[in-house]
Amino acid sequence: MDMDALKRQAAARALEEVRDGMKLGLGTGSTAKHFVELLGEKVRTGLKVVGVPTSEVTRADAIRCGVPLTTLDDIDHLDLTVDGADEIDPALNLIKGGGGALLREKIVAAASDRMIVIADESKWVEVLGRFPLPVEVIPFGLAATRAAMDRAFAQSGASGEMVIRQGKDGHAFVTDGGHWIIDAHLGRIGDAPRLAALLSVIPGVVEHGLFIGLGTSAVLAGAQGIRVVERR
Ligand SMILES: O=C[C@H](O)[C@H](O)[C@H](O)COP(=O)(O)O
The missing domain is CATH 3.40.50.1360 (Rossmann fold)
Incomplete structure (x- = not known):
């Protein structure tokens, strides 16, 4: 089927x-x-x-x-x-x-x-993370937001490449809310509730794709x- x-x-x-x-x-x-x-x-x-x-x-x-x-x-x-x-x-x-x-x-x-x-x-899946984690961000101050996200990943025991999602036109994909998405290729998220809590307090992060x-x-x-x- x-x-x-x-x-x-x-x-x-x-x-x-x-x-x-x-x-x-x-x-x-x-x-x-x-x-x-x-x-x-x-x-x-x-x-x-x-x-x-x-x-x-x-x-x-x-x-x-x-x-x-x-x-x-x-x-x-x-x-x-x-x-x-x-x-x-x-x-x-x-x-x-x-x-x-x-x-x-x-x-x-x-x-x-x-x-x-x-x-x-x-x-x-047994453990989340093989699918890249989408994080919706404000374009303003993106380098600072990425650095804060990196620290959040490290604190929760994860790490990986962050990629700004692109639309079909080759430009940054824009969400219904007018924001961008960073896809974080973490491979393994050992402590999803902790990572969710850490990402939620980053000012440039509008929302993340962990539903806990x-x-x-x-x-x-x-x-x-x-x-x-x-x-x-
Ligand atoms: O933003 C999209 C949603 O979270 C979807 O529910 C998710 O990507 C699953 O989509 P699909 O059913 O197409 O695999």
């Missing part, structure tokens, strides 16, 4: 958790896109929900699929967020932001009672079927 079919299976399993009247966070990425499409099918057959998209791309997808939308300016709390991830560890800590949407994704997940992470099995304690369950689709992992 191809990867895309697995992603859709995970999305379909998460959809089973959606109830009438729910306020939903709508994730970003190729896996979350399946969820939005399947949710749209349910809405067309009468399901009443409202969604908050985590990116402009997801907003456009949701509109195309007929999913009613609202914002976290109009409501302050969500029942459930369904989103993908770049890596998931056994504590359900995540790396997110491969698609550049980590800031809105984290705001939305933090405003939700529950976050279901949907993915194919390839995203499951936000995922409440993961739906993983693989060749052997679907596995649901609850956070302990």
